[in-house]
Structures are given as C-alpha cells and as structure tokens.
Amino acid sequence: MALGVALTLVAVPASAWDGVTTGKISEINGVGGLGGAPGNYDVRVYLDGQSTLCSGRADSTWGYINMSDPNYKGLLAMLLMAQANGKAVTLYTTKDGAGYCQIGYIAVMS
DSSP: OHHHHHHHHHHHHHTTOSEEEEEEEEEEEEOOOSSOOTTSOOEEEEETTOSOSSSSOTTOOOEEEOTTSTTHHHHHHHHHHHHHTTOEEEEEEEEOTTSOEEEEEEEEOO
16 A cells, blocks of 8 residues: 555656656856846756757747755756766756746756
C-alpha cells in the first residue's frame, strides 16, 4: 500500500507542469538592476534547438527563475554547472500570468 501511495504522490505533480523539455543549455542571461526590479525574469535559460519551453506564448523560447524563487541559489548553481560541463537538463516549467515559462524543477542528466 505504501508503494501505491508513493507512486500516486509522484505522478500528481508531473501533471501540473505546462512544459517538460530536455536539452543542453545554449545560453543563460541575467537581468541586472539598472532601473529594473527583482522579479523581472532575473535569470533566463535557453536550450539548444527548442522553440518553446511551455505551452503559452509562442515567443517564449526561454525559461526563467527569479531571485525571489525558493531555492534560487541552488537552481542557479545547477544550471551553471550543467552548462559548464555540457550536461543536458530537463526543465519543468509552469506558464506564468504573462505566458512566460517559470522553471520550477530541474534535473541534470549524467
């Protein structure tokens, strides 16, 4: 019974994502404080050959994390490490109110 409950708990969050995309990171951009407030898609991540990272805006070719996001530093470290080492990542994203793809979970491939 415990295994059935565990499998159910694992399956439920997966259906909540608007996008699950795997690829190597081609670019990471950071938005500075020149008149901009934190929460302006602070770190933007692009994957090789991906046109969209979640359902929503057709021009949302990147996913983002904000400095105010839980575990921001950990997520940023994972992204930078993956890019530096040429590792593929899987980005789990949710469409925000403007239709952009907010990264909520990252898996780094071996």
